[in-house]
Amino acid sequence: MDSVVRIRGLRFARAGKPILTDIDLTVAPGSVSAILGPSGSGKTTLLQLISGQLRPQVGRVELMGQALTHLSRRRLYQLRTRMGMLFQNSALLTDLSVFENVAYPLRAHTDLPESMIRKLVLLKLQSVGLRGARDLMPNQLSGGMARRVALARAMALDPRLLLYDEPFTGQDPISLGILVRLIRQFNDASRLTSILVSHDVQETLRIADYVYLLDRGRIVARGTPEQLAETDDPWVRQFLQGLPDGPVGFHYPAPDLLADLLESA
Amino acid sequence: MRRLLAQLGRRGIEFFARLGRRLLLLLRILAGTGALFRDFPLLIRQLYGIGVRSVVIVSLSGFFVGMVLSLQGYTVLSQFGAKESLGILVAASLVRELGPVVTALLVAGRAGSALTAEIGLMKTTEQLAALEMMAVDPIRRVLVPRFFGGLLAMPLLAGFFSAFGILGGYLVGVDLLGVDAGAFWGQMQQGIDCHKDLCNGVLKSLVFGWVVIWIALFEGYDSLPTSEGVGYATTRTVVQSALTVLCLDFILTALLLGV
Numbered sequence: 001m002d003s004v005v006r007i008r009g010l011r012f013a014r015a016g017k018p019i020l021t022d023i024d025l026t027v028a029p030g031s032v033s034a035i036l037g038p039s040g041s042g043k044t045t046l047l048q049l050i051s052g053q054l055r056p057q058v059g060r061v062e063l064m065g066q067a068l069t070h071l072s073r074r075r076l077y078q079l080r081t082r083m084g085m086l087f088q089n090s091a092l093l094t095d096l097s098v099f100e101n102v103a104y105p106l107r108a109h110t111d112l113p114e115s116m117i118r119k120l121v122l123l124k125l126q127s128v129g130l131r132g133a134r135d136l137m138p139n140q141l142s143g144g145m146a147r148r149v150a151l152a153r154a155m156a157l158d159p160r161l162l163l164y165d166e167p168f169t170g171q172d173p174i175s176l177g178i179l180v181r182l183i184r185q186f187n188d189a190s191r192l193t194s195i196l197v198s199h200d201v202q203e204t205l206r207i208a209d210y211v212y213l214l215d216r217g218r219i220v221a222r223g224t225p226e227q228l229a230e231t232d233d234p235w236v237r238q239f240l241q242g243l244p245d246g247p248v249g250f251h252y253p254a255p256d257l258l259a260d261l262l263e264s265a
Numbered sequence: 266m267r268r269l270l271a272q273l274g275r276r277g278i279e280f281f282a283r284l285g286r287r288l289l290l291l292l293r294i295l296a297g298t299g300a301l302f303r304d305f306p307l308l309i310r311q312l313y314g315i316g317v318r319s320v321v322i323v324s325l326s327g328f329f330v331g332m333v334l335s336l337q338g339y340t341v342l343s344q345f346g347a348k349e350s351l352g353i354l355v356a357a358s359l360v361r362e363l364g365p366v367v368t369a370l371l372v373a374g375r376a377g378s379a380l381t382a383e384i385g386l387m388k389t390t391e392q393l394a395a396l397e398m399m400a401v402d403p404i405r406r407v408l409v410p411r412f413f414g415g416l417l418a419m420p421l422l423a424g425f426f427s428a429f430g431i432l433g434g435y436l437v438g439v440d441l442l443g444v445d446a447g448a449f450w451g452q453m454q455q456g457i458d459c460h461k462d463l464c465n466g467v468l469k470s471l472v473f474g475w476v477v478i479w480i481a482l483f484e485g486y487d488s489l490p491t492s493e494g495v496g497y498a499t500t501r502t503v504v505q506s507a508l509t510v511l512c513l514d515f516i517l518t519a520l521l522l523g524v
Binding site: 080 | 387
């Protein structure tokens with residue numbers, strides 16, 4: 001298979017307002033692909049379309065060789081047992097302990113004996129450095145720990161594809177460093193494919209093999225981090241370097257300041 | 266005028282779309298009944314959460330309602346020299362009407378609002394989406410045990426309400442106002458019919474339980490995933506449940522009495 005995800009001519013709108021327009025995207029097996037863009041650019045919607053949480057209105061989304069448009073719920077669930085997702089809020093089940101959260105996909109989809117489940121869960125927790133936290137409840141974890149537990153849970157069934165929705169948001173520098181290392185490490189060690197949606201430019205560029213830049217629902221640039229760093233496009237430069245002013249103005253469109261001030265109330 | 270018509274049309278479409286979503290959710294819950302056998306502990310946990318945790322408030326409320334009934338009943342009955350009929354008045358009012366209705370209102374306020382908030386928050390914190398992504402149907406894992414837990418809990422709670430109500434009525438009527446204890450229990454034993462009173466009371470509480478938990482689950486599942494959205498949904502659960510229970514009580518009473 002030459003691609004894990006293949007999107008052609010994708011369009012998506014909500015209440016008549018276009019969210020994504022003419023998206024073409026291919027994710028090669030074994031790569032870490034990043035979708036970068038400012039808030040509201042349609043990144044999370046794109047991830048939801050890739051994961052089958054939303055269905056494309058126009059165009060084609062293929063996941064591991066299967067078109068998602070008319071896929072039945074049962075077939076979609078079968079596909080999902082081969083993929084994992086790390087949510088922005090970690091999304092741990094709050095009524096289950098750390099151990100049970102990681103064991104949950106194993107219990108739901110396999111008939112493994114309890115002793116084997118225990119070993120697998122402990123190994124997954126060990127890989128994120130939280131074997132000692134197995135008995136804690138989600139409300140006893142810091143944000144960084146919760147995200148690592150969620151990562152262990154996403155890896156529980158040894159997926160072929162791992163999706164990350166804003167994995168670095170709200171993390172302290174140490175947790176950030178750990179997550180960056182884990183994402184790359186899991187991808188290479190487990191030979192899986194990773195798709196990362198983020199607006200944290202520096203962290204993402206450190207681990208991505210290929211980057212798509214999204215702005216107002218369109219892919220405005222694509223390439224390796226090195227290729228993007230050399231681009232002359234002013235919008236790409238402004239976004240990647242975090243410049244306060246440029247093609248995206250500092251000011252929200254407004255009438256002339258003097259006219260606005262002098263206008264009688 | 267055109268704007269008014271457009272707004273009316275929009276509201277109408279919204280109402281029917283919501284009704285449709287509500288029915289579809291119920292169908293999906295009923296279709297997932299089989300999951301209960303696999304996840305039996307989840308049902309027990311919900312029976313505990315919705316039922317056991319409501320026992321104190323329901324029993325206490327029943328106790329006070331029974332005491333008030335006894336006081337009011339005694340005042341009226343003694344005017345006609347029929348104070349010995351106090352037992353049957355208290356028991357019939359509780360078993361036929363107040364037990365199922367007030368219990369349903371209390372469950373809507375305590376457990377129904379908590380269910381809506383819990384499911385709304387699970388949606389806000391992406392737990393429902395995470396289940397979907399783990400190829401686990403959130404309706405089977407989250408909603409089905411809550412629905413049947415609530416359905417089973419309601420008649421049991423109504424039983425607690427009526428039992429404590431009768432106890433409260435007895436304490437006020439017999440110990441405080443001096444009604445003969447033998448007459449209190451004897452008339453009750455003679456006058457309360459198992460089929461007409463007890464079974465109809467259980468039927469009512471099952472129907473109310475169905476409706477209250479259905480509303481609570483739908484409002485949580487359909488809520489906007491924001492703190493404001495969950496707040497609105499919780500309020501809607503309590504208001505809609507109360508109105509629906511009172512309206513249904515009239516319809517059921519009329520049907521059961523054969524009017």
